[in-house]
Amino acid sequence: MTQRTVNDILTELKSQAIHPFNEEPPPIVINEKDGSPMVLIPAGSFAMGDGLDKESPERTLFLDSYYIGVYAVTNRQYKQFVLATGHRPPCVGARIDSVSIWQGDIYPEEYDDIPVIQINWEDAEAYARWANCQLPSEAQWEKAARGPEGFLYPWGNRWDENNCRNRNNRGESPTASVYAYPEGVSGYGTWNQSGNILEWCSTTTFDQSDSNDEGVYQQERGGCWRYTDHTAFRSSTRSIVVPLALNDFRGFRVVMAVPPH
Numbered sequence: 001m002t003q004r005t006v007n008d009i010l011t012e013l014k015s016q017a018i019h020p021f022n023e024e025p026p027p028i029v030i031n032e033k034d035g036s037p038m039v040l041i042p043a044g045s046f047a048m049g050d051g052l053d054k055e056s057p058e059r060t061l062f063l064d065s066y067y068i069g070v071y072a073v074t075n076r077q078y079k080q081f082v083l084a085t086g087h088r089p090p091c092v093g094a095r096i097d098s099v100s101i102w103q104g105d106i107y108p109e110e111y112d113d114i115p116v117i118q119i120n121w122e123d124a125e126a127y128a129r130w131a132n133c134q135l136p137s138e139a140q141w142e143k144a145a146r147g148p149e150g151f152l153y154p155w156g157n158r159w160d161e162n163n164c165r166n167r168n169n170r171g172e173s174p175t176a177s178v179y180a181y182p183e184g185v186s187g188y189g190t191w192n193q194s195g196n197i198l199e200w201c202s203t204t205t206f207d208q209s210d211s212n213d214e215g216v217y218q219q220e221r222g223g224c225w226r227y228t229d230h231t232a233f234r235s236s237t238r239s240i241v242v243p244l245a246l247n248d249f250r251g252f253r254v255v256m257a258v259p260p261h
Contacts, residue, residue, distance in 0.1 A: 025258050028189075029067055034077050034131040038067035038256055039144075039189045046143045047150050049236050056236040061139050068136060068144045069253035071178035071191050072115035072199060073127065075107055081127050090118035091246050099174050099248040113177045115197050115251040121218045121243035124200040124252040133254035135202040138238070140255055141221045145194070145235035147187025152234050154186035154193050159230040164195025167228045174225045174248065186235075190253075194233045198224045200252040205240050217242060224249035 027040050043065040051058040082089050082105055089105045100118065101107045119127075128135050136144070145154050155163050162169065163184035165176040176196050185191050193199075203219040217240035223233035226249050231237060241250075 025065065028070075029256075031131060031133065031254075031256060033133075034073075034080065036073070036077065036131070036133075036254060037070040038254075039070050040258070041066055041068055041140070041144050041188055046146065048139055048142055050152055050234065052234070052236075053231075055238045056234075063139055063143055065258045066140055067256040067258060068140065068188075068190060069255070070189060072197060072251050072253045073124075074113050074178055075101065075116050076112040078116040078119070078127065079105070079107070081130055085126075085130055087123070087126055087130075090116060090123075113179060114175050115178055115192075117175065117197060117248050117251050118246055119251065120246050121200050125202075127252075128254050131254055133256045135200055135252060136255040138201050138203040138219045138221065141193070141199065141201055142235055144188050144190050145186055145221070149187055151187070152236070153184075154190070154235060155184050159233070161230070164192065164223070164233060165225045166195050166223070166233065167226055170225045176225075193222055193235065195223050195227075196225060198222045198239075198247075198250040200250065207240075220250060 025040055029038050029040075030036070031038055041063070043063065045060050045062045047058055048061045049056040049058040078090070081087060090102045098118075101111050101114070102118070125135055146152075147154060151157050153159060153163070160183075164181055176192070178192060181192060181195070184194055186193055198220045199222045201219040201221055205217045205219060206215050207217060220239055220241050221237070223237065227233070
């Protein structure tokens with residue numbers, strides 16, 4: 001996608017953020033700190049989990065309204081954070097065939113709109129604080145992904161590998177632009193919550209029954225470009241990982257509280 005097209009999208013989103021004083025929260029806001037367009041997820045109950053496996057039991061939860069990033073955080077945004085704070089840049093992951101984009105604190109310009117990867121949970125959480133945001137909880141992430149209709153996948157209840165980046169359609173470039181796959185946009189207007197990259201969540205899980213000495217894990221959501229099994233791309237699919245994990249298939253998006261009005 002050209003820069004002109006990206007600017008066109010942001011201009012349209014910004015126009016939706018304009019609203020009269022004292023009215024209901026606008027459907028779209030632009031985070032002043034990092035420029036992220038964020039969409040309003042209204043307060044209300046939703047069905048979390050789809051009951052299709054033991055990890056995703058179906059239950060009803062109520063969430064207050066919040067804003068969530070329309071897109072995952074990009075390399076361009078993360079570079080702004082690194083330059084502003086001196087935080088360490090993304091690292092090379094543990095896999096032998098790991099994809100590495102950054103070299104020190106720079107990367108090729110054509111990767112501006114690719115989601116940042118090779119960052120652990122602490123890196124993502126530090127960025128969220130800097131941006132005056134938070135990482136989404138599991139529930140916040142899933143409600144946005146399932147949309148107002150509560151679909152199994154962001155786009156509907158039927159799997160379609162053409163609607164998201166996965167191992168079968170990745171081509172020579174593993175990760176796709178955050179603006180790719182418009183057919184996979186959720187009913188709330190979030191992009192790439194299925195496929196492309198897994199995303200860190202704020203939810204912590206404790207389990208001292210295995211080899212992880214500290215027993216601390218973070219939830220991650222979303223499926224990624226390395227996966228082929230369609231069950232991994234469901235909006236309700238859950239998985240956990242150690243907070244210090246560095247991989248070329250994991251990034252994040254942010255959420256923000258709805259300000260008083």
